[in-house]
Amino acid sequence: MFNRPPVSTRPRVVIVGAGFAGLAAAQGLRSAPVDITLLDRRNFHLFQPLLYQVATASLSPGQISWPVRSIFSGQKNARVLMMEVNAVDTLSCTVTDGRSVVPYDYLVLATGARHAYFGNEAWEPFAPGLKTIEDARALREKLLRAYEAAEKTPDAAERRKCLTAVIVGGGATGVEMAGAVAELAHRTLRGEFRNIDPQSMRIVVVEAGARLLRTFPVELSEKCLTSLTGMGVEVRLKARVTDCDARGVAVDGMRIDAATVIWAAGVQASSAADWLNARADGSNRAFVSPTLNLGDYPEIFVIGDTCVAISDGKPVPGIAPAAKQMGGYVAKVIGAHAAHKPLPPPFKYRHQGDLAVVGRGSAVVRVGKISLSGFTGWVFWSLVHVMFLIGFRSKTSVALDWIWAFVTRQRSARLISDGDASCLATPAPSDFQHSRKRDSTTQGGGHAA
Amino acid sequence: MFNRPPVSTRPRVVIVGAGFAGLAAAQGLRSAPVDITLLDRRNFHLFQPLLYQVATASLSPGQISWPVRSIFSGQKNARVLMMEVNAVDTLSCTVTDGRSVVPYDYLVLATGARHAYFGNEAWEPFAPGLKTIEDARALREKLLRAYEAAEKTPDAAERRKCLTAVIVGGGATGVEMAGAVAELAHRTLRGEFRNIDPQSMRIVVVEAGARLLRTFPVELSEKCLTSLTGMGVEVRLKARVTDCDARGVAVDGMRIDAATVIWAAGVQASSAADWLNARADGSNRAFVSPTLNLGDYPEIFVIGDTCVAISDGKPVPGIAPAAKQMGGYVAKVIGAHAAHKPLPPPFKYRHQGDLAVVGRGSAVVRVGKISLSGFTGWVFWSLVHVMFLIGFRSKTSVALDWIWAFVTRQRSARLISDGDASCLATPAPSDFQHSRKRDSTTQGGGHAA
Numbered sequence: 084m085f086n087r088p089p090v091s092t093r094p095r096v097v098i099v100g101a102g103f104a105g106l107a108a109a110q111g112l113r114s115a116p117v118d119i120t121l122l123d124r125r126n127f128h129l130f131q132p133l134l135y136q137v138a139t140a141s142l143s144p145g146q147i148s149w150p151v152r153s154i155f156s157g158q159k160n161a162r163v164l165m166m167e168v169n170a171v172d173t174l175s176c177t178v179t180d181g182r183s184v185v186p187y188d189y190l191v192l193a194t195g196a197r198h199a200y201f202g203n204e205a206w207e208p209f210a211p212g213l214k215t216i217e218d219a220r221a222l223r224e225k226l227l228r229a230y231e232a233a234e235k236t237p238d239a240a241e242r243r244k245c246l247t248a249v250i251v252g253g254g255a256t257g258v259e260m261a262g263a264v265a266e267l268a269h270r271t272l273r274g275e276f277r278n279i280d281p282q283s284m285r286i287v288v289v290e291a292g293a294r295l296l297r298t299f300p301v302e303l304s305e306k307c308l309t310s311l312t313g314m315g316v317e318v319r320l321k322a323r324v325t326d327c328d329a330r331g332v333a334v335d336g337m338r339i340d341a342a343t344v345i346w347a348a349g350v351q352a353s354s355a356a357d358w359l360n361a362r363a364d365g366s367n368r369a370f371v372s373p374t375l376n377l378g379d380y381p382e383i384f385v386i387g388d389t390c391v392a393i394s395d396g397k398p399v400p401g402i403a404p405a406a407k408q409m410g411g412y413v414a415k416v417i418g419a420h421a422a423h424k425p426l427p428p429p430f431k432y433r434h435q436g437d438l439a440v441v442g443r444g445s446a447v448v449r450v451g452k453i454s455l456s457g458f459t460g461w462v463f464w465s466l467v468h469v470m471f472l473i474g475f476r477s478k479t480s481v482a483l484d485w486i487w488a489f490v491t492r493q494r495s496a497r498l499i500s501d502g503d504a505s506c507l508a509t510p511a512p513s514d515f516q517h518s519r520k521r522d523s524t525t526q527g528g529g530h531a532a
Numbered sequence: 533m534f535n536r537p538p539v540s541t542r543p544r545v546v547i548v549g550a551g552f553a554g555l556a557a558a559q560g561l562r563s564a565p566v567d568i569t570l571l572d573r574r575n576f577h578l579f580q581p582l583l584y585q586v587a588t589a590s591l592s593p594g595q596i597s598w599p600v601r602s603i604f605s606g607q608k609n610a611r612v613l614m615m616e617v618n619a620v621d622t623l624s625c626t627v628t629d630g631r632s633v634v635p636y637d638y639l640v641l642a643t644g645a646r647h648a649y650f651g652n653e654a655w656e657p658f659a660p661g662l663k664t665i666e667d668a669r670a671l672r673e674k675l676l677r678a679y680e681a682a683e684k685t686p687d688a689a690e691r692r693k694c695l696t697a698v699i700v701g702g703g704a705t706g707v708e709m710a711g712a713v714a715e716l717a718h719r720t721l722r723g724e725f726r727n728i729d730p731q732s733m734r735i736v737v738v739e740a741g742a743r744l745l746r747t748f749p750v751e752l753s754e755k756c757l758t759s760l761t762g763m764g765v766e767v768r769l770k771a772r773v774t775d776c777d778a779r780g781v782a783v784d785g786m787r788i789d790a791a792t793v794i795w796a797a798g799v800q801a802s803s804a805a806d807w808l809n810a811r812a813d814g815s816n817r818a819f820v821s822p823t824l825n826l827g828d829y830p831e832i833f834v835i836g837d838t839c840v841a842i843s844d845g846k847p848v849p850g851i852a853p854a855a856k857q858m859g860g861y862v863a864k865v866i867g868a869h870a871a872h873k874p875l876p877p878p879f880k881y882r883h884q885g886d887l888a889v890v891g892r893g894s895a896v897v898r899v900g901k902i903s904l905s906g907f908t909g910w911v912f913w914s915l916v917h918v919m920f921l922i923g924f925r926s927k928t929s930v931a932l933d934w935i936w937a938f939v940t941r942q943r944s945a946r947l948i949s950d951g952d953a954s955c956l957a958t959p960a961p962s963d964f965q966h967s968r969k970r971d972s973t974t975q976g977g978g979h980a981a
Binding site: 125126143144145146157183216228272276277497 | 594595599601611683727
């Protein structure tokens with residue numbers, strides 16, 4: 084499969100991206116006779132499936148992140164460099180960030196994906212997506228600021244707008260965001276405001292397809308719909324966002340004014356395919372061989388959300404377990420090739436199940452033939468996610484936070500930081516004077532100089 | 533004391549600032565026949581004494597912050613508005629942020645302080661201080677990025693610079709930062725790098741005075757000095773920073789190249805005194821009467837770090853317990869005045885003790901006649917801080933994090949986020965090729981296109 088002979092000394096494996104796929108590849112090569120360099124533009128691995136909980140103030144960023152260096156401090160054949168790769172030179176077999184150059188014998192590209200607007204990039208500032216810690220922090224801030232603005236404004240339409248959130252996309256991210264926003268509005272913030280009732284929050288999910296969670300079994304989609312509507316979330320199926328601006332969205336031409344619009348409608352692979360001029364699909368995911376490498380450059384593997392891999396005639400889904408499996412697989416291929424052993428058979432994806440949480444103590448789960456929903460689904464979901472988290476420290480802390488949040492309905496990370504306040508709805512000048520009559524000589528009502 | 537008669541209906545108390553002083557004032561008025569409006573530009577109360585632990589990656593911002601709304605959700609006579617006051621109109625008795633106007637009968641200004649450069653404002657970008665969550669995040673990022681840059685650079689002088697941190701100021705903040713940075717370098721990061729040894733980190737504390745912790749008893753200053761030098765921290769007493777730029781500082785004219793310079797040398801009150809044209813000291817702290825209000829406007833109280841209060845002939849120190857005592861005191865004054873009862877005697881500060889933590893399991897403590905240091909001091913310090921934290925939720929989580937960090941020497945919040953990377957030392961272009969000889973045909977060494 085490789086057009087170059089195996090190297091005779093310890094080959095250099097360069098892995099770009101410390102997401103699920105990249106980590107699994109590096110860890111899978113633990114005992115292989117190779118020198119691994121793991122490159123990432125961040126210094127931490129992010130547990131992306133829980134990002135929506137940062138966006139809705141349940142978890143702190145530090146609770147779903149883990150320093151890459153810590154993960155590999157004990158793996159002597161691996162080193163970690165913080166570096167944002169932006170080019171691959173397939174001739175000299177090097178990657179670079181424009182300043183430093185790192186040579187490879189085997190290259191694993193696992194650079195992930197970003198959310199995508201498919202021709203409506205102008206909507207991005209108004210409808211942010213959720214892929215990074217910064218995205219999550221910005222969304223949390225937008226969401227929390229909307230309540231603060233609603234509490235202050237004397238204008239009813241403005242207040243209505245502040246108390247409306249639209250989630251574009253009814254896949255797992257959209258559904259989980261909708262459930263978490265409903266949770267925050269209907270339970271956590273109850274009793275904390277004097278002029279508004281957070282329970283009156285309007286939450287709309289707009290989904291172009293005929294059902295929520297379209298990659299899940301139909302029965303789970305239906306349970307999810309029932310759960311969400313039971314929580315007061317409006318679900319619009321077969322509906323399309325036709326416009327999006329600072330004041331909200333248009334759904335099939337009808338305006339919905341909303342201070343918070345969240346984009347959960349699709350992703351686009353990172354530019355790894357461009358670096359290589361590789362054949363890619365409409366989402367810029369590189370087509371790979373059955374062994375997850377490129378036909379032209381068999382020493383280059385593309386895995387995770389950056390590739391479109393086929394297993395059993397079907398595309399492998401863009402979820403964490405699939406990324407981990409791909410990472411583990413290429414580790415086996417590289418390990419075998421480096422050790423002059425027979426290569427493993429083509430990559431085969433094993434689907435472990437479908438999971439989505441729909442709100443407080445409610446989730447839909449399908450594992451094999453078993454379907455769970457409601458509270459038992461949620462308990463299962465929680466266990467699976469806690470188990471997945473890297474490192475004991477993160478696990479206990481997150482588990483405690485969940486249990487605590489569940490028992491008290493409190494949120495632990497409700498910070499609005501300084502920074503971009505442009506998302507803050509601007510209330511009209513108003514006078515906060517208490518409305519009852521006053522007879523004091525100190526009474527004022529004028530405006531400050 | 534008040535030049536206006538008490539109002540006959542429920543008077544409006546406006547409190548600006550939800551720090552220790554403002555919170556204590558609002559909470560102290562819990563049962564008073566008044567309507568309280570608490571204004572803050574943030575939506576959370578920050579437990580500032582632990583901010584240095586966010587800056588050194590031990591705690592997450594969410595763990596030392598608490599939503600102001602949560603604190604007051606059960607206090608029916610209080611409402612909370614997120615608003616950045618920038619003017620007071622003493623004629624109409626209103627405060628404003630330029631858009632909204634809030635009238636008061638009693639006004640409590642508790643707007644805190646920022647770090648100050650005393651004529652060397654040009655140094656601020658190079659020597660950031662530590663007063664807000666953003667400050668702490670920026671500092672954490674700068675500190676962690678310096679290690680990453682050191683790991684990458686092939687230049688020995690650059691590496692030396694990356695592995696040097698200078699802390700300007702030997703007060704409690706400076707000492708605690710120095711201890712925490714030493715901790716991070718010497719213990720947490722051990723074994724995580726391949727090209728550098730974080731234990732070789734050079735940490736310098738520059739203090740203009742003759743001893744560290746100059747407001748503490750002399751004996752504690754000496755213990756603190758012994759602890760810090762024992763941890764490998766260089767302490768320069770009677771030394772002054774004479775210059776500061778992107779490459780480091782000059783101390784009494786001698787250059788120290790350092791990627792991280794931390795300003796802990798002084799604070800300046802917020803602009804509350806300016807709003808009122810009040811008489812203020814060199815740090816812009818307003819002079820207040822023995823009842824903590826202003827002679828010209830007795831209905832206006834200035835408390836916490838924003839005022840200079842005198843108790844027993846001595847200025848009240850700018851620490852959290854003093855701020856809380858002032859807040860509690862003005863609540864009593866306002867409550868008594870509003871209820872037409874006799875006013876309490878002038879404010880008297882009770883000094884509860886001195887506390888500073890010097891690193892892992894080491895602190896200096898003086899409470900009454902009892903002095904503690906080393907591990908017993910640290911245990912005492914931990915207990916006091918955990919007790920101080922608002923709300924049970926925050927307490928358990930922080931306590932667990934401390935215990936965990938103590939046992940494992942791990943840090944839970946080592947995130948470098950996107951954003952300003954200007955603090956990142958720029959390494960020269962380099963080749964990361966492993967140095968041993970290679971004989972592979974795939975070996976490359978050139979630079980990418």
